[in-house]
Amino acid sequence: MKKCSWLVYFLLLSCAISFSLGDVKCKKSSSLAYKCSTSAGMLSPLKLKDIVSPAATELDLSKNKLSLSDGSFSTFKRLQTLNLSYGSLSGVTKNFFKGLASLTTLDLSNNNIATLPLDVFDHLDKLSEVRLQNNKWDCDCEKGLMTLLKTRLSISHGPVPALCYKPVTFKKTRINQDCDINECMEENDCDDMATCKDFPFNYTCTCNTKGFEGTGKECTDIDECAGKNDCSTDGGLCINTHGSYICSCKRGYKGNGKTCEDIDECKSHDCDQGECTNSKGSFTCECHEGYTVNDKQVCVDKDECESNNHTCDAIQHSYCSNVEKFLPSDDGYYCLCETGYRKVGKSCVLEGNMKELIKILAMIIGGFFGILFLIIISTVIFRKWRNRTPKAEKKEENQTVIAPVVGMAPPVDFAYLGMPQPEQEGQEEAEEEWESLKKRTRTKTRTRRTWNESPLAHDIQATYPVHKMTHLVNKTEQHA
Numbered sequence: 001m002k003k004c005s006w007l008v009y010f011l012l013l014s015c016a017i018s019f020s021l022g023d024v025k026c027k028k029s030s031s032l033a034y035k036c037s038t039s040a041g042m043l044s045p046l047k048l049k050d051i052v053s054p055a056a057t058e059l060d061l062s063k064n065k066l067s068l069s070d071g072s073f074s075t076f077k078r079l080q081t082l083n084l085s086y087g088s089l090s091g092v093t094k095n096f097f098k099g100l101a102s103l104t105t106l107d108l109s110n111n112n113i114a115t116l117p118l119d120v121f122d123h124l125d126k127l128s129e130v131r132l133q134n135n136k137w138d139c140d141c142e143k144g145l146m147t148l149l150k151t152r153l154s155i156s157h158g159p160v161p162a163l164c165y166k167p168v169t170f171k172k173t174r175i176n177q178d179c180d181i182n183e184c185m186e187e188n189d190c191d192d193m194a195t196c197k198d199f200p201f202n203y204t205c206t207c208n209t210k211g212f213e214g215t216g217k218e219c220t221d222i223d224e225c226a227g228k229n230d231c232s233t234d235g236g237l238c239i240n241t242h243g244s245y246i247c248s249c250k251r252g253y254k255g256n257g258k259t260c261e262d263i264d265e266c267k268s269h270d271c272d273q274g275e276c277t278n279s280k281g282s283f284t285c286e287c288h289e290g291y292t293v294n295d296k297q298v299c300v301d302k303d304e305c306e307s308n309n310h311t312c313d314a315i316q317h318s319y320c321s322n323v324e325k326f327l328p329s330d331d332g333y334y335c336l337c338e339t340g341y342r343k344v345g346k347s348c349v350l351e352g353n354m355k356e357l358i359k360i361l362a363m364i365i366g367g368f369f370g371i372l373f374l375i376i377i378s379t380v381i382f383r384k385w386r387n388r389t390p391k392a393e394k395k396e397e398n399q400t401v402i403a404p405v406v407g408m409a410p411p412v413d414f415a416y417l418g419m420p421q422p423e424q425e426g427q428e429e430a431e432e433e434w435e436s437l438k439k440r441t442r443t444k445t446r447t448r449r450t451w452n453e454s455p456l457a458h459d460i461q462a463t464y465p466v467h468k469m470t471h472l473v474n475k476t477e478q479h480a
Contacts, residue, residue, distance in 0.1 A: 026051050032078075033058035041065055045072040052076070062086050062107070074099035083107040085131070094120045107131040109160070115143040121152060131158035132175065139164035139173060141181045149176045169200045177201070191219040193243060211243030235260035235281055252281035274299035290325030290332050301325065304333040317341045317348040 023040035024047050034052050036043070036059070043064040052059065058081040059073075066087035073079060073096070080102055089111040097103065097120075104126050113135040121127055137145060149157075157176055164170040183203040184196035190205035194216045197204045205216030212219040224245040225231075225238035231245075235253035239246050247257025254263055264283075266276035271285035274293065287299035294300050304310045305320035312320040312335035325332040337348035344360050 032056050035060040037064055042067045049075045068096045070095035071098050072096055078102050081105045085109045087111055089113055092120060093117060094122050098123055100124060103127055105129045110134040112136055114138045115145045116148055118144050118148050127155060129156040129158055132162035133160040136165040137175050138166050139170040139175055140167060145175055189217050191217055193219040230258055232258055232260045250281055272299050315348060
């Protein structure tokens with residue numbers, strides 16, 4: 001009897017711990033803790049409502065191929081611990097756990113889950129621990145996993161850390177770290193002229209190797225024109241650009257910048273009033289007198305009025321009028337009188353003002369006669385200076401003049417003129433003849449002196465020999 005009672009007790013105890021419903025078997029490890037399994041391959045929590053108490057607080061469905069759907073655990077509202085590890089789960093939604101308001105621990109480890117929806121824990125207000133290790137977590141920030149975990153900092157991830165499965169660059173990185181983003185695709189502090197390279201939780205900036213230099217966060221343009229370049233040194237022009245440079249030819253040259261040759265502008269350019277001279281890269285116009293070159297390299301008439309190169313300001317009531325020069329001696333301008341004035345000589349006279357006109361005419365006429373008088377005086381003085389004869393020449397000329405030979409009385413001894421002389425025949429006639437000779441001699445002397453001083457005598461002396469001149473003088477005296 002006693003043995004029979006122990007057997008009944010054992011059978012009753014076995015029925016209390018192990019329950020089965022078809023292919024689903026559940027074991028009760030404590031009063032409200034259950035561990036269930038299936039032999040059919042897929043286990044759906046919906047099949048448990050008939051063998052698991054609704055008041056259960058722990059449910060272990062690990063190592064089963066689970067088939068979850070919305071509201072799968074809605075019957076177990078007092079459930080606090082739920083183990084879904086090794087369940088070959090590839091994903092979960094918030095509706096899977098709908099109604100589990102008392103759940104504090106959730107084990108999702110060792111599945112094939114890649115990410116979690118941002119709202120998966122919205123109904124689990126008391127959840128404090130989620131075990132996520134050994135899943136195929138995608139840590140790409142665009143998937144939202146790291147963002148979800150960062151917003152639920154109060155939820156622990158269990159004793160074993162969960163690591164990223166992909167991307168490869170994030171492998172072995174904890175999924176609860178700061179979300180790694182591709183900083184190169186976002187706004188960063190790399191310079192616009194730098195290349196950004198992304199790394200896990202980091203990035204680098206490198207200045208473009210061509211045309212720039214710097215730290216990457218600050219890049220400065222390299223002025224290739226300041227150093228060696230392939231632009232032509234003869235007529236070439238280097239133009240620095242952002243990160244590079246270009247070659248062109250200077251004005252007056254032609255080519256591609258790397259090779260330039262001079263252009264002969266004089267073949268196509270007309271200086272007009274000047275001569276064109278070609279030079280390297282340029283040309284010049286040498287303008288004729290009275291012309292100046294303008295900004296188009298053409299010789300145009302020089303405006304003496306505009307350059308104030310005129311004398312019209314010295315004439316009252318006049319103004320300058322520019323005219324083109326045709327001869328080098330031309331002034332290139334006219335002085336015109338203002339309205340109401342008339343040009344008289346080089347003055348502007350008020351029309352109808354006779355007094356002023358007479359005054360100006362008088363000045364002109366007086367000036368003319370004054371100049372004429374000076375000319376006459378200068379001519380007279382010049383002639384006198386030209387006709388002057390040195391004293392030595394006059395004396396010599398006087399010696400060369402020979403008085404004409406005339407019949408004379410016998411010589412008279414003047415020493416005895418004061419002494420009484422005996423009277424001789426014809427003495428009175430001789431005295432008269434002597435007086436006449438003295439008178440004629442004086443006249444001839446005066447005539448000779450006048451002749452010697454005359455301009456004609458000087459001209460004759462310079463032209464004729466002395467003997468011819470003596471003959472001419474004698475002939476002149478005979479006429480006298």
